[in-house]
Amino acid sequence: MTIVDAHQHFWNLETGSYPWLTPASGPIFRTFEPAELLPQLAAAGVERTVLVQAMDSxxxxxxxLAQADVHDIIGAVVGWVPLWRPDEAAEALERYRRHPKFAGVRHLVHDEPDPDWVLQDSVIEGLRFLAAAGLPFDVVAVLPRHLEHVPVLAERVPGLRMVIDHLAKPPIKEKGWEPWASLLARAAEYPQVYAKVSGLNTAADAATWTADDLRPYVEHALESFGPQRLMFGSDWPVALLAGDYAKVWRETGAVLSGLPEDGRAAVLGGTATRFYGMEEPG
Incomplete structure (x- = not known):
């Protein structure tokens, strides 16, 4: 079984611009680079990661992509192109597709003033270029409205594969359920839609969360998508807001421990390897 962390980030505050990162971000308001993560991946037995954009630039x-050139453990990169400028996006995709590890696109839709930003005709056209390139879209779903968009996108761009990051941030801390549960199940009705079991610790009580807090939400995702459309991600270093890499790995593993071996293998690596078109480790 190849273990894949399907959602992690790096950023360098000296060389890059990340306006959403401020002193209020606490322990993650600093530079995070591969040297810090590599020993933690080794301790968890992770063999590949998916490095995901942290800024729309x-x-x-x-x-x-430069980091992926240096570190073999980075198996795929989810980058960014200006989807609302479709002609420019098409040119950028043509350029980035030449890199063997460029494997998808994400946009920080939750930072857009318009909660329906992704449904603009220009963005839809950009997503059609993405679908034509055979590349998937990572969906940031923070508000219920963002999750409502997934079936709409599935209908308007049927060739587009999508993955919902962080299970759309279920209301774990509040022990809430609806409308999250129904909206996630509705999105899962489309076979081209996947989801990441990631970022759940920061949706829970930062000080006290355990596998038991995550379990009902992950089980609902398993019932909705099945393990073949779910993938594990650490969301490191954002995960440091509520624990550390080792705890996320341990507690997620506890939630998944009841799955048959093939189901665990899918969530912990197989799904991400297929979805992002990664090569198996040599």
Whole structure:
């Protein structure tokens, strides 16, 4: 079984611009680079990672691809192109696709003033270029409205594969359920839609969360998507807001421990390897 962390980040505050990162971000308001993560991946037995954009900029994407050139453990990069400028996006995709590890696109839709930003005709056209390139879209879903968009996108761009980051941030801390549960199940009705079991610790009580807090939400995702459309991610270093890499790995593993071996293998690596078109470790 190849273990894949399907969602992690790096950023350098001296060389890159990340306006959302401020002193209020606490322990993650600093530079995070591969040297800090590599021993933690080794301790967990992770053999590949998916490095995901942390800013809507070419500079961030270029920096990630440069890191992927140096570190074999980075198996795929989810970058950024200006989807609302579809002609420019098409040109950027043509350029980035030449890199063997460029494997998808994400946009920080939750930072857009318009909660329906992704449904603009220009963005839809950009997503059609993405689908035509055979590349998937990582969906940031923070508000219920963001999750409502997934079936709409699935209908309007049927060839687009999507993955919902962080299970759309279920209301774990509040022990809430709806409308999250129904909206996630609705999105899962489309076979081209996947989801990441990631970022759940920062949706829970930062000080006290355990596998038991995550379990009902992960089980609902398993019922909705099945393990073949779910993938584990650490969301490091954002995860440091509520624990550390080792705890995320340990507690997620506890939640998944009841799955059959093939199901665990899918969530912990197989799904991400297929979805992002990664090569198996040599």
């Amino acid at each position: 070419y500079a961030d994407t270029d920096a990630m």
